[in-house]
Amino acid sequence: MQPGLNNGARLAAYDIACRRGDRILFKGVSFELAPGDALHLAGPNGIGKSSLIRILCGLLRPYHGHVESTGQIALSDERPALDMHLPLQDALDFWQRIDGAGEGRADFGLENLLDVPVRYLSTGQRKRAGLARMAASGGRIWLLDEPLNGLDTHWGAAAQAAVEAHRAMGGIAVIASHQPLGLSRLRTLSLLDHLP
Numbered sequence: 001m002q003p004g005l006n007n008g009a010r011l012a013a014y015d016i017a018c019r020r021g022d023r024i025l026f027k028g029v030s031f032e033l034a035p036g037d038a039l040h041l042a043g044p045n046g047i048g049k050s051s052l053i054r055i056l057c058g059l060l061r062p063y064h065g066h067v068e069s070t071g072q073i074a075l076s077d078e079r080p081a082l083d084m085h086l087p088l089q090d091a092l093d094f095w096q097r098i099d100g101a102g103e104g105r106a107d108f109g110l111e112n113l114l115d116v117p118v119r120y121l122s123t124g125q126r127k128r129a130g131l132a133r134m135a136a137s138g139g140r141i142w143l144l145d146e147p148l149n150g151l152d153t154h155w156g157a158a159a160q161a162a163v164e165a166h167r168a169m170g171g172i173a174v175i176a177s178h179q180p181l182g183l184s185r186l187r188t189l190s191l192l193d194h195l196p
């Protein structure tokens with residue numbers, strides 16, 4: 001990690017259990033992440049990876065346990081969180097005005113698409129736009145739910161390179177993914193180990 005940049009980020013989960021409907025999905029999930037750390041959330045469909053991501057960013061209340069964080073959290077999931085009716089540039093600018101100038105260094109190859117309304121973007125282009133929105137937010141803690149879905153080999157590698165650059169700046173990444181990840185020093189948390 002480069003000294004002096006984005007230091008102090010922290011994300012910790014303590015004995016988290018998740019209940020959806022009348023079903024406990026998982027229990028006993030604990031971890032602590034420091035600047036530069038990356039955690040891969042693994043497990044089969046429906047086990048609760050997206051639910052855990054939502055708990056970590058405060059969108060879902062844990063059934064048990066608690067989350068502590070230091071540093072702004074940025075989320076990328078299946079929704080790009082961009083106005084479908086705006087040209088991509090305007091949709092990204094909306095968040096830029098709210099978030100202020102973020103890292104903005106990740107290249108997701110969007111230069112030729114900035115005048116295209118978000119609704120006309122392809123699946124992969126929309127995914128890249130959502131990742132670019134997250135990367136530009138300046139959030140020190142990235143929560144990525146299936147970031148490689150819809151991306152071809154080139155942009156899948158670019159997304160992972162962006163995560164590595166974020167970590168090198170002292171950022172933290174939590175990644176729910178079915179696909180193998182090529183990240184360095186990657187910790188893995190399998191929700192299969194936390195069934196009730």
Ligand SMILES: Nc1ncnc2c1ncn2[C@@H]1O[C@H](COP(=O)(O)OP(=O)(O)OP(=O)(O)O)[C@@H](O)[C@H]1O
Pocket residue numbers: 020021025043044045046047048049050051052
């Ligand atoms: N609002 C809800 N009410 C009740 N059950 C829900 C709700 N949202 C999700 N679930 C259930 O919670 C379980 C976990 O869903 P979740 O999306 O967290 O799993 P996942 O591991 O991310 O799955 P996938 O790998 O398919 O994306 C699923 O059985 C799902 O049907």
